[in-house]
Amino acid sequence: MSVPASARERAERLRRDLEYHNHRYYVLDDPEIPDAEYDRLLRELQDLEARYPELVTPDSPTQRVGAEPLASFAEVEHRLPMLSLSNVFDEQELREFDRRVREGLGTERVRYSAEPKLDGLAISLCYEDGVLVRAATRGDGYRGEDVTAQVRTIQSLPLRLRDLEQGERWPALLEVRGEVFLTYERFAAINARAQRDGGKVFANPRNAAAGSLRQLDPRVTAARGLHLFCYGLGAVEGASWSESHSDSLARIARWGLPVSPEQRSVEGIEGCIAYHAAMAERRERLAYAIDGVVFKVDRRADQERLGFVARAPRWAIAYKFPAQEELTTVEAVDFQVGRTGALTPVARLAPVAIAGVTVANATLHNMDEIQRKDVRVGDTVTVRRAGDVIPEVVRVLPERRPSETTPVQLPAHCPVCGSDVLRAEGEAVARCTGGLFCAAQRREAIKHFASRRAMDIEGLGDKLVEQLVEHDLVADPADLYGLTLEQLSGLERMGEKSAANLLAALDRSRQTTLARFIYALGIREVGEATARALAEHFRDLDALIEAPESALLPIEGIGPVVAAHIQAFFSQPHNREVIAKLRSPSLGAITWERLAAPEDERAAVAATSSPLAGKTVVITGTLDRPRDAIKAQLEALGAKVTTSLSKKTDLLIAGAEPGDKKLAKAEALGVEIIRRERLAEWMGA
Numbered sequence: 001m002s003v004p005a006s007a008r009e010r011a012e013r014l015r016r017d018l019e020y021h022n023h024r025y026y027v028l029d030d031p032e033i034p035d036a037e038y039d040r041l042l043r044e045l046q047d048l049e050a051r052y053p054e055l056v057t058p059d060s061p062t063q064r065v066g067a068e069p070l071a072s073f074a075e076v077e078h079r080l081p082m083l084s085l086s087n088v089f090d091e092q093e094l095r096e097f098d099r100r101v102r103e104g105l106g107t108e109r110v111r112y113s114a115e116p117k118l119d120g121l122a123i124s125l126c127y128e129d130g131v132l133v134r135a136a137t138r139g140d141g142y143r144g145e146d147v148t149a150q151v152r153t154i155q156s157l158p159l160r161l162r163d164l165e166q167g168e169r170w171p172a173l174l175e176v177r178g179e180v181f182l183t184y185e186r187f188a189a190i191n192a193r194a195q196r197d198g199g200k201v202f203a204n205p206r207n208a209a210a211g212s213l214r215q216l217d218p219r220v221t222a223a224r225g226l227h228l229f230c231y232g233l234g235a236v237e238g239a240s241w242s243e244s245h246s247d248s249l250a251r252i253a254r255w256g257l258p259v260s261p262e263q264r265s266v267e268g269i270e271g272c273i274a275y276h277a278a279m280a281e282r283r284e285r286l287a288y289a290i291d292g293v294v295f296k297v298d299r300r301a302d303q304e305r306l307g308f309v310a311r312a313p314r315w316a317i318a319y320k321f322p323a324q325e326e327l328t329t330v331e332a333v334d335f336q337v338g339r340t341g342a343l344t345p346v347a348r349l350a351p352v353a354i355a356g357v358t359v360a361n362a363t364l365h366n367m368d369e370i371q372r373k374d375v376r377v378g379d380t381v382t383v384r385r386a387g388d389v390i391p392e393v394v395r396v397l398p399e400r401r402p403s404e405t406t407p408v409q410l411p412a413h414c415p416v417c418g419s420d421v422l423r424a425e426g427e428a429v430a431r432c433t434g435g436l437f438c439a440a441q442r443r444e445a446i447k448h449f450a451s452r453r454a455m456d457i458e459g460l461g462d463k464l465v466e467q468l469v470e471h472d473l474v475a476d477p478a479d480l481y482g483l484t485l486e487q488l489s490g491l492e493r494m495g496e497k498s499a500a501n502l503l504a505a506l507d508r509s510r511q512t513t514l515a516r517f518i519y520a521l522g523i524r525e526v527g528e529a530t531a532r533a534l535a536e537h538f539r540d541l542d543a544l545i546e547a548p549e550s551a552l553l554p555i556e557g558i559g560p561v562v563a564a565h566i567q568a569f570f571s572q573p574h575n576r577e578v579i580a581k582l583r584s585p586s587l588g589a590i591t592w593e594r595l596a597a598p599e600d601e602r603a604a605v606a607a608t609s610s611p612l613a614g615k616t617v618v619i620t621g622t623l624d625r626p627r628d629a630i631k632a633q634l635e636a637l638g639a640k641v642t643t644s645l646s647k648k649t650d651l652l653i654a655g656a657e658p659g660d661k662k663l664a665k666a667e668a669l670g671v672e673i674i675r676r677e678r679l680a681e682w683m684g685a
Contacts (some may be wrong), residue, residue, distance in 0.1 A: 003055060014045040018041055018045065021033055030203075030207065033397075036323030042061060045061065072216060073147065075146070081141050082177060083141055083308065087292075089319075094272060098272070104305070104306050105297075109268045112266050113244075113249070114264050116262050116290040116294075117320070120180050120205075120288075121138075121209050122137070122138040122178075125157075130255075132152070132158070132160070150221040153221045171236045173235060176234070177232040177234055178229055179228065179231060182205045183288050205288070208224070227258075230259055242300070272319075275293060292319050295317050296315060321355070322356045324355050325384045328383055330378060333377060337414060337432050338441075340444060341431040341432040342429045343429070344365070345363075346362070346364065347362045347364055349383065362390075362392050376405040378401065379396045379401055379405070381396050382397070416439055416440045417439060418574075419433050419434025419574055436579070437577070437578055438574075442474075446480070451520075455516065456512075457480070458505040471491070476581070478581035485499050510591065515531045515532040516531070521569070526566065530562065533557055615639050615640070615651055616639070616651075617634055618642055618644070618653070620653070622656040645665050645669060652671050654674065
């Protein structure tokens, strides 16, 4: 049969692409495409060569394993080749493998050894008379790299095998095959350090493990915390061996070599299918990455009868999980607004199936991440999905980037309400400043407004707020004061009495303090203490609203970041409109008493002759009454109550079970410590 020119050209292109990606994966530890994409290219070439045998060449990726070893390491020749495994991707393909095995052995049922397929780096360990003498990477399957010094740093690996049981002897030569890997915890720690120090950030634990093992300085490898599981044998000389693969693993485990605790023996194809399903369910709870399950005919005599094909044993198969990484293209980048006003960039993708789910959106986290990865509309990207984790863009393939793309820009205005977007200096997250008006922030704004330390609207809990928003009864906090008995009593679990009680609570909240009202507005970084400082400084809401940043900075506890948040909040027309509604006589008007001028306050404090007048006070431990009540009375006696100790603190009031750290810090700073008994005397004065 003549080979069409198109098939010949496609085969040549596939060979070039596969060799290129093979080199990046095995030698450079820097793959450009996910495993699933590589597997598809290889299967396409296999299909072409099966259809047209004339296309098979000695250097085809289908005829060899891996890639050439790094030149910077000494070369090691494996006594027995380290061949890779064939893959299957669904249950039907697994059943076909089992059928071929049963037919090859002339039996109706086969016992298999089953274990997870680790996503790490294959390694060969050579022991002579029980002592580790050499460790080598797989390399091209026949020759690998000598990484003995690096492997010696793996804490779980014995440099000398454990003592033998009576009557048992080690083989004079023992080759053990295993997989070096990193736990998720160690992987995260390595990348966190790399980001902090400006080093290389790894795409996944497999790349990090390979990069760690190939460090020329073993001290660097030792710091990475590599792990190892052994899964098979190579050459064995000078001793009889076990009849089954499972027994072999049990034996080397007794000698101290780490073996996967998930390894099992299973009966027949149904046992294989059940094991695969169980591991798929447990996958996300494991401390390390796996990408499938490996099944091996358990009896060694049966393995020898079945033999090998060009690149893999006939007696073993890898049943891969659905891919967790895939290639797709970015069609757009949108910004979603969360309940706290945070803007999260989201990549809109050409739909792609990942782990059995069609993915069309992926998070880009924040602008720093977009800039670090340089994600642009039109880019080809690797997308990862793991379990229930939101899909994310892992990396961009810049070599596939179309011409005339432009970097993604942070929007100047909120895509939901149109308010200004603020990204404070030094912060990764940008936020909408329309806190009282923005529909995306509506629920959280109302919940905060009604909370006990803000407007203290008793009976207005989270579930009721959810109902009010869902029924379009409340669009902003001001709408709370326009609610009617009829509207409220029609809600779920809200009878007429409960509705009347809530209306009464709303009516009581109309009379408040300026500090509480400022805090209730929910301005970012403005807590109770800052709200009180603002109220005491300006004594008038209109003066605060019109204040420039320069007028905010002299106030204690307010720096440039907080000042920017305050100024940005009050500069938004939407927020001003809601505040105007809250003060409108048509809604009954929220009011507060005018604060005394500073000189009048000092005179009032002096008149009390309080020992706390002008003192900065911190409270720790449990007191006889609620802390809010104690705090209010202390302030009435002229004290300033703060939450953290500093050189400016005058008194630490210690109740029952005070915090040890605060007591120790107070003593170190020379702060006077007052017990609750003495406090009671002062308050009774």
